[in-house]
Amino acid sequence: MNEPLPTVLLTGFEPFGRDALNPSWDAVRRLEDEVIAGHRIVATCLPVEFGRSLAVLRTHVERLRPALVLAVGLAGGRAAISLERVAINVDDARIPDNAGRQPVDEPVDPAGPAACFARLPLKAMLAALREAGIPAEVSQTAGTFVCNHVFYGLMRLLEGSGARGGFIHVPYCPSQAAYHPGAPSMAPETVMEALRIAVRVALTVEHDLRLTAGAEH
Amino acid sequence: MNEPLPTVLLTGFEPFGRDALNPSWDAVRRLEDEVIAGHRIVATCLPVEFGRSLAVLRTHVERLRPALVLAVGLAGGRAAISLERVAINVDDARIPDNAGRQPVDEPVDPAGPAACFARLPLKAMLAALREAGIPAEVSQTAGTFVCNHVFYGLMRLLEGSGARGGFIHVPYCPSQAAYHPGAPSMAPETVMEALRIAVRVALTVEHDLRLTAGAEH
Amino acid sequence: MNEPLPTVLLTGFEPFGRDALNPSWDAVRRLEDEVIAGHRIVATCLPVEFGRSLAVLRTHVERLRPALVLAVGLAGGRAAISLERVAINVDDARIPDNAGRQPVDEPVDPAGPAACFARLPLKAMLAALREAGIPAEVSQTAGTFVCNHVFYGLMRLLEGSGARGGFIHVPYCPSQAAYHPGAPSMAPETVMEALRIAVRVALTVEHDLRLTAGAEH
Amino acid sequence: MNEPLPTVLLTGFEPFGRDALNPSWDAVRRLEDEVIAGHRIVATCLPVEFGRSLAVLRTHVERLRPALVLAVGLAGGRAAISLERVAINVDDARIPDNAGRQPVDEPVDPAGPAACFARLPLKAMLAALREAGIPAEVSQTAGTFVCNHVFYGLMRLLEGSGARGGFIHVPYCPSQAAYHPGAPSMAPETVMEALRIAVRVALTVEHDLRLTAGAEH
Numbered sequence: 052m053n054e055p056l057p058t059v060l061l062t063g064f065e066p067f068g069r070d071a072l073n074p075s076w077d078a079v080r081r082l083e084d085e086v087i088a089g090h091r092i093v094a095t096c097l098p099v100e101f102g103r104s105l106a107v108l109r110t111h112v113e114r115l116r117p118a119l120v121l122a123v124g125l126a127g128g129r130a131a132i133s134l135e136r137v138a139i140n141v142d143d144a145r146i147p148d149n150a151g152r153q154p155v156d157e158p159v160d161p162a163g164p165a166a167c168f169a170r171l172p173l174k175a176m177l178a179a180l181r182e183a184g185i186p187a188e189v190s191q192t193a194g195t196f197v198c199n200h201v202f203y204g205l206m207r208l209l210e211g212s213g214a215r216g217g218f219i220h221v222p223y224c225p226s227q228a229a230y231h232p233g234a235p236s237m238a239p240e241t242v243m244e245a246l247r248i249a250v251r252v253a254l255t256v257e258h259d260l261r262l263t264a265g266a267e268h
Numbered sequence: 269m270n271e272p273l274p275t276v277l278l279t280g281f282e283p284f285g286r287d288a289l290n291p292s293w294d295a296v297r298r299l300e301d302e303v304i305a306g307h308r309i310v311a312t313c314l315p316v317e318f319g320r321s322l323a324v325l326r327t328h329v330e331r332l333r334p335a336l337v338l339a340v341g342l343a344g345g346r347a348a349i350s351l352e353r354v355a356i357n358v359d360d361a362r363i364p365d366n367a368g369r370q371p372v373d374e375p376v377d378p379a380g381p382a383a384c385f386a387r388l389p390l391k392a393m394l395a396a397l398r399e400a401g402i403p404a405e406v407s408q409t410a411g412t413f414v415c416n417h418v419f420y421g422l423m424r425l426l427e428g429s430g431a432r433g434g435f436i437h438v439p440y441c442p443s444q445a446a447y448h449p450g451a452p453s454m455a456p457e458t459v460m461e462a463l464r465i466a467v468r469v470a471l472t473v474e475h476d477l478r479l480t481a482g483a484e485h
Numbered sequence: 486m487n488e489p490l491p492t493v494l495l496t497g498f499e500p501f502g503r504d505a506l507n508p509s510w511d512a513v514r515r516l517e518d519e520v521i522a523g524h525r526i527v528a529t530c531l532p533v534e535f536g537r538s539l540a541v542l543r544t545h546v547e548r549l550r551p552a553l554v555l556a557v558g559l560a561g562g563r564a565a566i567s568l569e570r571v572a573i574n575v576d577d578a579r580i581p582d583n584a585g586r587q588p589v590d591e592p593v594d595p596a597g598p599a600a601c602f603a604r605l606p607l608k609a610m611l612a613a614l615r616e617a618g619i620p621a622e623v624s625q626t627a628g629t630f631v632c633n634h635v636f637y638g639l640m641r642l643l644e645g646s647g648a649r650g651g652f653i654h655v656p657y658c659p660s661q662a663a664y665h666p667g668a669p670s671m672a673p674e675t676v677m678e679a680l681r682i683a684v685r686v687a688l689t690v691e692h693d694l695r696l697t698a699g700a701e702h
Numbered sequence: 703m704n705e706p707l708p709t710v711l712l713t714g715f716e717p718f719g720r721d722a723l724n725p726s727w728d729a730v731r732r733l734e735d736e737v738i739a740g741h742r743i744v745a746t747c748l749p750v751e752f753g754r755s756l757a758v759l760r761t762h763v764e765r766l767r768p769a770l771v772l773a774v775g776l777a778g779g780r781a782a783i784s785l786e787r788v789a790i791n792v793d794d795a796r797i798p799d800n801a802g803r804q805p806v807d808e809p810v811d812p813a814g815p816a817a818c819f820a821r822l823p824l825k826a827m828l829a830a831l832r833e834a835g836i837p838a839e840v841s842q843t844a845g846t847f848v849c850n851h852v853f854y855g856l857m858r859l860l861e862g863s864g865a866r867g868g869f870i871h872v873p874y875c876p877s878q879a880a881y882h883p884g885a886p887s888m889a890p891e892t893v894m895e896a897l898r899i900a901v902r903v904a905l906t907v908e909h910d911l912r913l914t915a916g917a918e919h
Contacts, residue, residue, distance in 0.1 A: 130452040
């Protein structure tokens with residue numbers, strides 16, 4: 052009898068704001084059950100809600116004990132796959148979440164540190180994406196809305212485990228950008244391929260590259 | 269014996285500047301011989317050279333007598349398919365063309381008017397592209413480099429004929445944008461689909477829509 | 486008894502859209518009666534209305550017979566003083582004008598050419614502004630709203646006269662940008678100094694510089 | 703005999719990269735010896751060098767024991783006064799510093815936490831700036847270059863003291879933007895007024911406003 056494969060948990064988000072779809076979930080759900088570097092992908096959709104998003108994430112992480120968790124979210128207006136470097140311990144919502152909550156300058160976790168870094172070989176992921184012809188960048192901020200909230204909570208969840216994890220922002224899909232004049236977009240197929248590469252590098256590269264991807268400001 | 273189909277001439281450009289490819293030609297050449305609304309696509313690559321680009325274009329237009337000519341060029345940095353409204357009678361090159369020429373404030377055609385409008389149902393094309401989920405815009409300037417030069421020369425060539433024609437700018441493809449940090453891109457398949465829609469609407473819509481696509485500045 | 490000085494007509498616009506002020510008129514009115522290169526500045530405020538703006542402009546031009554007319558307008562979102570190169574014969578209003586009119590794809594002048602060029606030494610003006618430490622650019626489009634409408638109408642008015650004329654777009658002032666997050670701005674004093682330089686160069690430089698200020702798209 | 707006034711330490715930076723001046727120091731040095739809310743301004747110029755910048759800062763902080771320290775730096779390309787929320791424990795230099803050092807993914811302080819928050823009433827500062835007609839924003843990242851390095855080191859220095867402190871990024875000045883086409887700028891006088899307001903609010907407002915200034919990403 053076969054051992055079940057170890058897993059990778061990919062999460063996307065449901066739609067929020069005025070958009071009827073969310074390309075993060077569209078890409079993630081289509082990767083369900085793919086096998087990458089000997090790991091099976093499990094896909095989960097998170098609500099765009101402070102608090103409940105993290106409760107759902109915790110349930111899945113505790114049940115699956117995945118080797119890697121990549122949370123994926125929409126960054127409408129960005130042009131590239133954004134590999135997030137750091138989550139900060141702040142909720143500051145410019146718009147209400149999908150449950151109508153709008154925290155201002157509250158901590159994600161009152162007992163937590165000011166920030167948590169991704170546990171990912173970000174520079175190796177960046178290099179692999181660019182070599183594959185996919186626009187990518189390391190980002191120094193995941194914002195202060197539900198994406199950053201989930202990212203921060205995820206890194207706290209993974210503390211003490213050997214699991215890797217982090218957060219990736221993706222651009223609008225073309226059909227969204229068609230109604231956001233001037234906004235960049237990325238084809239769903241490109242986003243899916245980017246996530247496959249991100250997962251493979253995160254699972255297989257132990258020591259990150261020494262490659263600058265900083266910002267003067 | 270069959271009548272040969274009437275034709276549509278699509279032109280793309282060879283690479284220029286520091287880029288090793290040009291997504292305008294990549295998309296156009298892959299549409300060669302497709303049949304849209306009863307017309308066969310003929311694809312031609314133009315040199316990025318003042319003067320010679322127009323000489324090559326003229327040869328093909330005079331030989332083919334196409335019902336429609338769409339010239340396609342790269343607008344690195346734009347996020348959407350740009351339907352150009354107007355060509356101006358100015359060459360003002362910020363960088364040299366591929367033959368090393370760099371005209372400044374010279375007319376494309378000393379005997380021509382200040383500008384020529386596209387002969388296309390631009391607003392109907394815009395609406396059809398957006399309905400198909402493709403980011404698109406009407407642009408009020410095609411610049412002052414070889415793209416505008418070809419657009420202006422094309423509209424002069426078509427004067428007095430019944431043919432329609434105009435110019436479409438396309439974004440970087442993803443593999444280019446991977447080396448232009450922050451720049452938007454569009455998948456080649458999306459660009460090809462956009463050109464198919466543009467050709468079909470240009471061939472079949474007689475009276476344009478009354479749909480605003482203006483700019484305050 | 487002294488001869489009256491020859492004049493320069495500067496026009497600004499009243500506020501439009503959701504803004505309570507218009508930095509174009511704020512700068513222009515403060516230059517009233519200054520003398521530059523032997524010419525006295527006359528300042529006029531134009532309504533943001535298709536048609537009536539041009540009627541008001543015509544009255545002043547016919548009465549004053551100025552040596553130079555610079556129309557100045559707001560380009561919210563631009564970062565630099567924009568020296569407009571070309572006015573096109575199109576009204577295409579994305580938003581209603583201040584009288585509620587919203588023309589779409591109508592000509593400014595049904596009897597006019599597709600476009601009119603500024604009659605200004607644009608490149609010499611650009612060089613002088615930059616040397617004075619003022620961000621400046623040559624722009625290839627003045628849009629399709631009332632600014633372009635006035636610019637086009639102005640160039641038609643000046644045909645056959647020896648007068649020079651053109652259009653300059655200015656950024657938001659800082660107090661506007663404070664409520665347009667992310668938008669660039671320019672201090673009123675900098676705008677005033679830019680207009681003084683523009684007037685002086687327009688009055689005194691006969692042959693323009695050969696200086697590229699083009700755009701690839 | 704009079705008590706000496708308590709002090710506020712303002713720091714700016716020397717020029718870096720290809721720019722011949724740095725508007726952060728230009729503004730800060732002109733505020734030297736002004737008195738705001740009963741505190742005298744002391745101005746210091748920091749080198750754009752990892753390590754040495756912090757050594758210089760430490761010397762001044764230990765000598766002066768200021769009630770408030772605001773470090774000010776240039777963010778070329780931003781349009782508004784940026785009130786930085788958080789410093790991260792990472793040096794990742796895209797370009798070399800002025801001593802030729804280019805650390806990649808090194809901690810500012812190997813013994814420090816992942817991040818430190820500004821100790822400033824950021825939202826009250828934001829509101830006061832906007833009310834004064836000055837474009838301003840709360841920023842979620844100070845980058846990964848010397849500005850973030852100084853910000854992080856400053857917050858570590860102030861730990862355990864009652865002093866407030868933080869970091870403010872300012873745009874290019876106009877004469878710089880004249881040679882960075884398309885880049886926003888801010889007049890030196892506006893930057894000086896912004897810093898006066900920032901100092902006054904930081905010294906006098908005990909409890910910050912509940913005002914959202916977050917970002918979705």
